Amino acid sequence: xxxxxxxxxxxxxxxxxxxxxxxxxxxxxxxxxxxxxxxxxxxxxxxxxxxxxxxxxxxxxxxxxxxxxxxxxxxxxxxxxxxxxxxxxxxxxxxxxxxxxxxxxxxxxxxxxxxxxxxxxxxxxxxxxxxxxxxxxxxxxxxxxxxxxxxxxxxxxxxxxxxxxxxxxxxxxxxxxxxxxxxxxxxxxxxxxxxxxxxxxxxxxxxxxxxxxxxxxxxxxxxxxxxxxxxxxxxxxxxxxxxxxxxxxxxxxxxxxxxxxxxxxxxxxxxxxxxxxxxxxxxxxxxxxxxxxxxxxxxxxxxxxxxxxxxxxxxxxxxxxxxxxxxxxxxxxxxxxxxxxxxxxxxxxxxxxxxxxxxxxxxxxxxxxxxxxxxxxxxxxxxxxxxxxxxxxxxxxxxxx
Numbered sequence: 319x320x321x322x323x324x325x326x327x328x329x330x331x332x333x334x335x336x337x338x339x340x341x342x343x344x345x346x347x348x349x350x351x352x353x354x355x356x357x358x359x360x361x362x363x364x365x366x367x368x369x370x371x372x373x374x375x376x377x378x379x380x381x382x383x384x385x386x387x388x389x390x391x392x393x394x395x396x397x398x399x400x401x402x403x404x405x406x407x408x409x410x411x412x413x414x415x416x417x418x419x420x421x422x423x424x425x426x427x428x429x430x431x432x433x434x435x436x437x438x439x440x441x442x443x444x445x446x447x448x449x450x451x452x453x454x455x456x457x458x459x460x461x462x463x464x465x466x467x468x469x470x471x472x473x474x475x476x477x478x479x480x481x482x483x484x485x486x487x488x489x490x491x492x493x494x495x496x497x498x499x500x501x502x503x504x505x506x507x508x509x510x511x512x513x514x515x516x517x518x519x520x521x522x523x524x525x526x527x528x529x530x531x532x533x534x535x536x537x538x539x540x541x542x543x544x545x546x547x548x549x550x551x552x553x554x555x556x557x558x559x560x561x562x563x564x565x566x567x568x569x570x571x572x573x574x575x576x577x578x579x580x581x582x583x584x585x586x587x588x589x590x591x592x593x594x595x596x597x598x599x600x601x602x603x604x605x606x607x608x609x610x611x612x613x614x615x616x617x618x619x620x621x622x623x624x625x626x627x628x629x630x631x632x633x634x635x636x637x638x639x640x641x642x643x644x645x646x647x648x649x650x651x652x653x654x655x656x657x658x659x660x661x662x663x664x665x666x667x668x669x670x671x672x673x674x675x676x677x678x679x680x681x682x683x684x685x686x687x688x689x690x691x692x693x694x695x696x697x698x699x700x701x702x703x704x705x706x707x708x709x710x711x712x713x714x715x716x717x718x719x
Contacts, residue, residue: 319352319353319426319427319713319714319717320352320353320355320376320423320424320425320426320427321347321352321353321354321355321425321426321427321428321429321713322354322355322356322357322416322419322420322423322425322427322428322429323340323343323344323354323355323356323357323358323428323429323431324356324357324358324412324416324428324429324430324431324435324438324439325337325340325356325357325358325359325431325432325435326358326359326407326431326432326434326435327358327359327360327361327364327550328358328359328360328361328364328367328368328371328380329341329344329356329358329431330364330367330370330371331367331370331531332367332607332608332609332610333364335548335549335550335631335632335633336431336432336455336632337431337550338632338636339455339525339526339632340431342525342526342528342702342706343526343706343709344356344374344375345374346526346702346703346705346706346709347706347709347710348374348375349706350706350707350710352710353376354375354376355375355376355377355378355379355419355423355425356371356375356377356378356379357378357379357380357381357412357415357416357419358378358379358380358381359380359381359382359383359409359412360380360381360382360383361382361383361585362382362383363585363606365382368380376423377419377423379415379419381409381411381412381415400437400489401458401482401485401486401489401490402478402482403434403458403462403482403486404434404437404489406434407434407435407437408437412438413438413442413443413444414444416428416438416439416442416444416445417442417443417444417445417446418444420445420446420448421446425448426448426449426713426717427448427449427450427451427498427713427716427717428448428449428450428451429451429452429453429501429713430450430451430452430453431453431455432453432454432455432456433452433454433455433456433457433458433490433493433494434458435452436452436493436494436497437493439452439496439497440492440493440496440497449498449716449717449719450496450497450498451497451498451499451500451501451713451716452493452494452497452500452501453500453501453523454494454500454501454502454507454511455503456507456627457490457507457510457511457514458486458490459483459486459487459490459491459514460510461555461626461627462479462482462483462486463479463483464625464626464627465479465554465626466479466480466483468558468625468626470558470562470625471558471626475554487514491511491514491515491518494511494515494518495515495517495518498519498716498719499519499520499521499712499716500518500519500520500521501520501521501522501523501709501712502520502521502522502523503522503523503524503525503653504522504524504652504653505522505653506652506653507522507653508520508521508522521712523705523708523709523712524653524699524700524705525632525635525700525705526700526701526702526703526704526705526706527632527635527636527639527696527700527701527702528702529639529697529701529702532611532636532639532640539616539618540616541577542577542578542579543575543577543578543579543618543619543679544578544579544580544581544616544617544618544619545578545579545580545581545617545618545619545620545621545675546580546581546583546613546614546616546617546619546620546621547559547560547563547580547581547582547583547620547621547622547623548582548583548584548610548613548633549583549584549633550584550585550586551582551584551585551586551587551588551591552585552586552588553586553627554626555624555625555626555627556584556586556624557587557588557590557591558625558626559622559623559624559625559626559647559650560582560587560591560623561590561591561594562623562625562668563580563621563623563671564580564582564594564597564601566668567623567668567671567672567675568580568598568601568672570668570669570672571672571675571676572598572600574676575676575679578600578679579600579601579602580600580601580602581602581604581613581617582594582601582602582603582604583604583605583607583610583613584604584605584606584607585605585606587603587605591603610636611640614636614637614640614642615640617642618643618678618679618685619642619643619644619645619675619678619679619685620634620637620642620643620644620645621644621645621646621671621675622634622637622644622645622646622647622650622651623646623647623650623671624646624647624649624650625647625649626649627649631650631654634646634650634651634654635654635696635700637692638654638661638662638689638692638693638695638696639692639693639696639697639700640693641689641690641692641693642689642692643662643663643678643685643688643689643692644661644662644663644688644692645662645663645665645671645674645675645678646662646663646664646665647664647665647666647671648664648666651664654695655695655699657691657695660688660691661688661691661692661694661695662688662692663677663678663688
């Protein structure tokens with residue numbers, strides 16, 4: 319098959335989260351003998367990975383994010399032709415680029431990774447006949463509804479999100495209905511989409527974890543313990559989680575552990591996050607990095623304080639796969655076979671979240687046992703080779719229709 323992927327950030331081996339999943343899918347499909355192309359937006363920090371991708375892909379076309387930031391006015395949240403989240407990802411150049419690539423290379427199927435990229439397969443005047451798939455990493459309508467409803471979310475974001483939900487629902491599910499197939503990461507996400515549109519053809523393809531990439535020689539932990547969170551902090555749900563942890567959880571645990579450090583790792587941090595080290599120098603906002611593995615190896619506990627959004631967090635699976643004990647909210651473990659107290663700690667209040675971290679830092683045997691159980695869970699359910707084969711079979715069925 320000839321398969322074209324669309325991505326709103328450049329997927330590469332060292333990126334975190336959903337975009338690493340995209341890279342793994344492309345890599346596995348190539349290894350299975352398929353010709354894989356990619357059209358993606360690329361930030362200046364990620365340009366160094368273009369050469370590596372060009373060596374493995376059938377073709378690669380990129381559009382720089384530099385200089386293409388779109389100003390979204392308040393009026394756009396209630397009157398725009400596109401919902402604001404789509405407008406922010408819109409590019410006339412990407413519209414024509416996708417059409418040119420499909421026409422030139424005669425792709426069998428195009429996969430838009432993330433719902434935001436689905437618009438390039440929907441009402442695209444440059445796009446000729448081709449099988450279309452959207453890989454829905456999260457239901458955007460549900461995510462915006464949570465922004466509007468969750469206590470503690472900044473009022474401007476709550477108001478803007480509330481104004482978007484109805485328009486977003488209409489556009490998102492009209493778009494999905496125009497596709498040949500939809501992919502989700504978890505059965506829960508599939509159920510969510512079917513609740514809005516029962517007629518959608520949806521398959522669940524869980525993320526695959528590459529143990530060969532993650533497995534490295536074990537290193538000695540530093541004397542001062544580290545708790546770590548990673549994510550793309552331009553995403554509002556990641557920023558909300560980091561700020562909730564820093565403001566509501568960290569003071570409790572840090573007061574009794576003067577040597578404890580907290581690393582918030584990932585690009586896209588806004589002004590409020592960047593000010594956190596000014597309040598407490600033990601909080602380090604690491605920003606863009608090329609490889610997460612050394613940070614995970616140094617950490618004693620991985621935290622996932624998510625209160626917003628939906629979908630399955632690949633970063634949590636990768637932390638579990640390395641044997642790192644995880645403390646997460648219930649939402650942050652959605653779609654993962656979590657056993658509270660066995661392969662993770664699940665905590666939704668600041669007090670319990672801080673207490674769970676303290677238990678793991680105090681009881682080394684508990685932390686070791688939990689890390690081992692977490693790794694076994696991921697090994698049983700999320701092997702990258704089996705998930706790639708499932709994806710291949712679904713794509714074959716799509717193009718045979």
